[in-house]
Amino acid sequence: MDTVLWRRQLLAIVQLEWKKTLFSKRGIWVYVLAFLPALLFGINAYRVKSIRAEQERMSVSAPNASAVSNKIVAGMSADVAAEALRDAKIPYSRFTRGRRLEVIRYNDGANAFDLMFREGALVDKRKRNQALLSDDIRAYAGMFQYFYLRLAIFFGCVGIFMNLFRGEMLDQSLHYYLLAPVRREVLMVGKYLSGLVATILIFGTSTALQLYLMLSAHSNKEVSDYLAGEGWGHIAAYLGVTALACVGYGSIFLAAGIIMKNPMVAAASILFWEGINWFLPAMLKKFSVIFYLQSLCPVVAPLNSDIPEPLKLLVTTAAPISAPIAILGLFTVSIAVLAFASIYVRKLEINYGAD
Amino acid sequence: MAVYKRSYTSYSGALTPPRTRFLVLPRYSYERLFKSRFLVGFLVACLFFPLGCIGYIYLVNNLTIFQSMGIPTPGFLKIDGKFFLVFMNFQGALAYVLTALIGPNLIAPDLANNALPTYFSRPFSRTEYVIGKISVLFILLSIITWVPGMLLFGVQASQAGWDWSVANWYILRGILLGHITWILLLSLISVAMSAWVKWKVVAGALILGIFGIGAGLAQIINSILRTDYGSMIDISRIMYTIWSDQFGIETSTGLEAFEAWIGFAAVCIVCLLMLERKIRPKEIVR
Numbered sequence: 269m270d271t272v273l274w275r276r277q278l279l280a281i282v283q284l285e286w287k288k289t290l291f292s293k294r295g296i297w298v299y300v301l302a303f304l305p306a307l308l309f310g311i312n313a314y315r316v317k318s319i320r321a322e323q324e325r326m327s328v329s330a331p332n333a334s335a336v337s338n339k340i341v342a343g344m345s346a347d348v349a350a351e352a353l354r355d356a357k358i359p360y361s362r363f364t365r366g367r368r369l370e371v372i373r374y375n376d377g378a379n380a381f382d383l384m385f386r387e388g389a390l391v392d393k394r395k396r397n398q399a400l401l402s403d404d405i406r407a408y409a410g411m412f413q414y415f416y417l418r419l420a421i422f423f424g425c426v427g428i429f430m431n432l433f434r435g436e437m438l439d440q441s442l443h444y445y446l447l448a449p450v451r452r453e454v455l456m457v458g459k460y461l462s463g464l465v466a467t468i469l470i471f472g473t474s475t476a477l478q479l480y481l482m483l484s485a486h487s488n489k490e491v492s493d494y495l496a497g498e499g500w501g502h503i504a505a506y507l508g509v510t511a512l513a514c515v516g517y518g519s520i521f522l523a524a525g526i527i528m529k530n531p532m533v534a535a536a537s538i539l540f541w542e543g544i545n546w547f548l549p550a551m552l553k554k555f556s557v558i559f560y561l562q563s564l565c566p567v568v569a570p571l572n573s574d575i576p577e578p579l580k581l582l583v584t585t586a587a588p589i590s591a592p593i594a595i596l597g598l599f600t601v602s603i604a605v606l607a608f609a610s611i612y613v614r615k616l617e618i619n620y621g622a623d
Numbered sequence: 624m625a626v627y628k629r630s631y632t633s634y635s636g637a638l639t640p641p642r643t644r645f646l647v648l649p650r651y652s653y654e655r656l657f658k659s660r661f662l663v664g665f666l667v668a669c670l671f672f673p674l675g676c677i678g679y680i681y682l683v684n685n686l687t688i689f690q691s692m693g694i695p696t697p698g699f700l701k702i703d704g705k706f707f708l709v710f711m712n713f714q715g716a717l718a719y720v721l722t723a724l725i726g727p728n729l730i731a732p733d734l735a736n737n738a739l740p741t742y743f744s745r746p747f748s749r750t751e752y753v754i755g756k757i758s759v760l761f762i763l764l765s766i767i768t769w770v771p772g773m774l775l776f777g778v779q780a781s782q783a784g785w786d787w788s789v790a791n792w793y794i795l796r797g798i799l800l801g802h803i804t805w806i807l808l809l810s811l812i813s814v815a816m817s818a819w820v821k822w823k824v825v826a827g828a829l830i831l832g833i834f835g836i837g838a839g840l841a842q843i844i845n846s847i848l849r850t851d852y853g854s855m856i857d858i859s860r861i862m863y864t865i866w867s868d869q870f871g872i873e874t875s876t877g878l879e880a881f882e883a884w885i886g887f888a889a890v891c892i893v894c895l896l897m898l899e900r901k902i903r904p905k906e907i908v909r
Contacts, residue, residue, distance in 0.1 A: 304840065308847045315848060365879060396849060403849075411843045419839040423832065438822065532828045539835075 277450050281458025282465065289428055289466040294435075298424045302474040305411055305420070309478050312404070313485035319380070319399040326358070326377035333358050337376035340393065346370050346385040401486045401494060405502075408482055409567035412475075412506060417513055417561055418542060421471055425517035426535045428467055430525040432459040433613075442618055452613045460522050460606060467514040475510045479503055498566070505566040512564065512598050516557040519602035523609035526616065550587075560598050563588035644747060648755030649762060656725060656759075665724070666767065669717045673771035676710055677778050684782035702779050704870030707794050710772065711866055715805050718764045719834070725763065726813025727826035729756045734901070735821045743904030753814065753898055760810040769802035797869030804887065805862055811894035812858075818901040834858055851877030855886040862887075 289295065326333055336356040340349050346362070353360045353374055360374035370385040373396075384392040436442040445455055483491045483499075491499075524534035542558045553559045589597070639647060656662055683700050733739055742752055776795050780788040813830050820826040837857050844853025854860045860876045861883045867873070868880035878886070 301836070305843060305847075308844060312847050368873075407846045410846050415839045415843045419836055423836070426828075530824055532824045535828065536831065 274451070274454050277454050278458045278461065281450075281455060282462045285432070285459055285462030286465045289432075289462055290469065294431065295427065298427050298470060301420045301424055302470050303477070305416060306474050306477040306481060308411075309408075309481035309485075313481050316399040316404075316485035322375055323377050323399075326375055330357050330377065332356060333376040334378050337374075337379075337381065340383065340390065342390050342393070344390045345388050346372065346383075346390070347388075349383055349385075349390060399485075401483075401490045404482050404485065405494075405567060406570070408478070409565065409569040412509075413562060413565055413569040416471075416475075417509070417558065421467075421510065421513045422517055422539065422542070424471060425463075425467060425514060425521050426531075429460075429463045429518045429521035430531045430535070432463055432522055432525060434525040434531055437618060446616070446618065452616065453610045456522070456526070456606070456610055456613045460518065463518055463522065464514055467518060468511050471510050471514060472507055475506055476503075479506065502566045505564060509561050509564045512595065513557070513561050515602050516561070516598045519605040519609075520557070523605045523612075526609050527612050554597075557598065557601070560589070560594040563594045564591055638746070641746075645751040645755035645758060648752070649759045652729070652756075652759040656728075656763075662724065665721065666763070669714070669721070669767040670771065672713050672717075673710070673775060676706075676771075676775050680775065680779050680782060684779070702783070703791070704794055704797070704872055707772070707775070707798060708866060708870050708872060710775065711768075711798065711801055711805075712863075714768050714771065715802070715862070718768050718805065718809060721764060721767065722760060722809040722813045723827050723830045725760060726809075726830050727817050727820075727823040729759060729814055730817040730902070731821055731823050731826050734818060739902065740904050749902050749904070753902060756814050757807075757810040760813060761806055764806045764809065765802075768806060769799055772798035772802060794870065797866065801862075801866040801869050804865060808858065808862070808887065808890060811891055811898075815894040815897040818898055845877070852882070854878050855882060855889075858886075858890060861890075 333356055336352055336358065340352060349372055350360065350362060353372070358374050358376060360372050362370070362372050364370050368386055370388075372383040372385070374381055374383075380396050382392075382394040382396050383390055384394065433442065436445070446452075483494070520538060521531070521535065524531040524538075528534050542556055545553055545556050545558050548556075588594075680702055683702055686700065733742070739752075743749070773795070776798060812833060813826075816826045816829045816833070820829055838859060841853040841855075841857035841860065844856070845851060854877050860878060864874055864876045864878045864880060864883035865887065867876075868883070876883075
């Protein structure tokens, strides 16, 4: 075994490939997908700061606003509530939602409320636009587990890792590699590592930026309290899970790009399997990447509100496994998948006409 | 006559009438599409649910067992807007799958093979080309959506009588308008994707992914920015809101009907702009 030569070849392939993956025109959509949550957290930071400023302004201009707000209770008519707010000089907006729902929206300096009136009577008093760090942490957990892991990183890995072999077949450039005096397995691992470098760089940077923007919206005291508590642990966990997701999904989609002629079938099947993970029995949950990734997430995300009520009854829970086992499990699965793909890559023949 | 003396002259035979010229495209497309057994099988399978619905309508209208026992028919056993909304949801989902199967083949091969100049060198405009391609989907999707929907309404009307039909005419309007807007949206999205992505596989994935990613994005916009307006980019929610509004059913999508219509119009305009940019009578020689 000429490990020195293999290492040099690996390095050469990674150097060739990672720039190609990072700066390819075809990959622009991966950046959009990765950095969109960061953009949203940036907008949220601006929104939270505006709410804080509005609350401060209100506490000066209408100091008794909270007391008036507390007097608005269920059953009160819309006209009476509006009059009470007007008398206390609390600005409000009144509008209708749907055919039967009337809404009065106002801010009492401490909280913002939506008063929901049905047939003229107050039926619900909802707090809205809370500028609390705890809410943002929960929103981040939901975004990370439902969007970032399941869609952004998933599709990003589909785009990047499937392209490593399948893309070169379509561009009719794979034969240059296959004609070079390099073992097929080394080529495959080299391409995998370059894909891994690119995805970890893209998605890891985005995760860090999202967390920074989320925290930047809040006061220094709140942030330092959070970081002194469990904050740094959360940040490390989110960054680690991002990298592990790239490792897990990357190996699967690289293998799919090598083995299958139409890798989209594999992508759709895996997406379906990962999507129904909530409803799978505890035993079957363990045969998915998302189960291990969710076990490593520091905050439990609330159940997706889009799931219809009858389906929520079918959701099953499995005890999350410990972090070392989850990490070991993901690496083992990735190595096993790559080993399986290496059998195919050794026999890989290309016929550009047919592909 | 010597061969060199032959020269090309303009075509002097009969022309297809200009108004129906766009139908030439579906005619040739269907010839190719119906060679696929899978597609034909899928189309047939799409009609099983409407058949089941007809059976259900017949049963609900002929429940004599309750009357014979002197007890009123249970409230949930009735044919109303909710029943037709379920029907539309189910058939709409099938239409979506069918679009993902057929859509990528519509424009991508023409672009990949630089075939557009051969279309546009004939008396055939870009608009006719796009309408022709859309009509491939429109006709097929109609067969599994509003056509059986109308049939169901007809069966119910024949069972429940004239009074029911008069009182529930809005259901008929809802079926027609709801399904036609859905077909239009699916067709525009699929031809736009097909025009922008040359690889059929990727175009198919995009057609499938645009709904999933749109829904995911809508969810995170709503949860991060504590708003409901994110749902305006979730195509499934947009359509569900429009359909529910047509049937007078309240929804919890967080969208008003007019907001859903704005979202619908925005998606259509974006798709049309994408098509306008890509469908040009030119050939790229590298």
